[in-house]
């Protein structure tokens with residue numbers, strides 16, 4: 001067996017990493033591909049127009065395509081979530097959305113878990129989010145923190161946000177178990 005098998009970096013681009021069987025069908029969590037972007041834009045814009053989350057332009061979505069996981073229900077994208085790396089020890093879980101009519105079935109949680117698994121595979125020990133949905137993220141293992149804990153985030157991205165001076169998002173964080181990740185583990189795998 002290939003030593004990398006099951007560790008994600010070697011997976012095919014549309015290989016599902018998590019499968020969820022609902023009454024209404026099977027949902028797989030997979031990496032996003034370029035063809036998903038128009039649908040992601042519609043999904044996110046629908047909530048952003050109602051101030052439920054921040055807008056993402058098409059350009060931003062294409063530029064950050066590799067950050068994204070999608071929930072695919074029989075070929076239809078019904079959810080998305082991204083992991084954006086900030087520093088050696090910190091990444092943001094962002095742009096989480098589940099289509100209305102598909103909510104409440106565990107898809108949001110699966111998307112978050114897929115992003116947390118990405119952070120673990122990258123050797124990043126902490127993820128955070130800025131959210132209006134604190135209760136949902138609490139159920140996903142996050143806890144509230146002072147946003148001043150994340151100065152790089154505030155000064156790099158937030159200053160460009162139109163809501164910077166009137167922001168009501170809640171900062172939350174979750175520790176990530178990264179045992180076995182990192183360069184030492186990679187060398188050990190390579191050495192067999």
Ligand SMILES: CC(C)(COP(=O)(O)OP(=O)(O)OC[C@H]1O[C@@H](n2cnc3c(N)ncnc32)[C@H](O)[C@@H]1OP(=O)(O)O)[C@@H](O)C(=O)NCCC(=O)NCCS
Nearest residue numbers: 047053096097098103104105106107108109131135136139
């Ligand atoms: C927030 C959102 C992603 C949740 O997705 P979902 O698929 O409905 O969530 P899940 O079914 O995986 O829920 C997981 C758990 O959180 C709970 N939960 C879900 N949404 C919740 C909410 N708004 N408030 C409190 N708890 C919530 C569920 O009851 C479930 O609880 P359990 O631990 O008892 O099983 C979805 O409602 C959504 O897309 N909202 C609009 C966009 C948005 O607000 N995005 C977040 C931007 S940061």
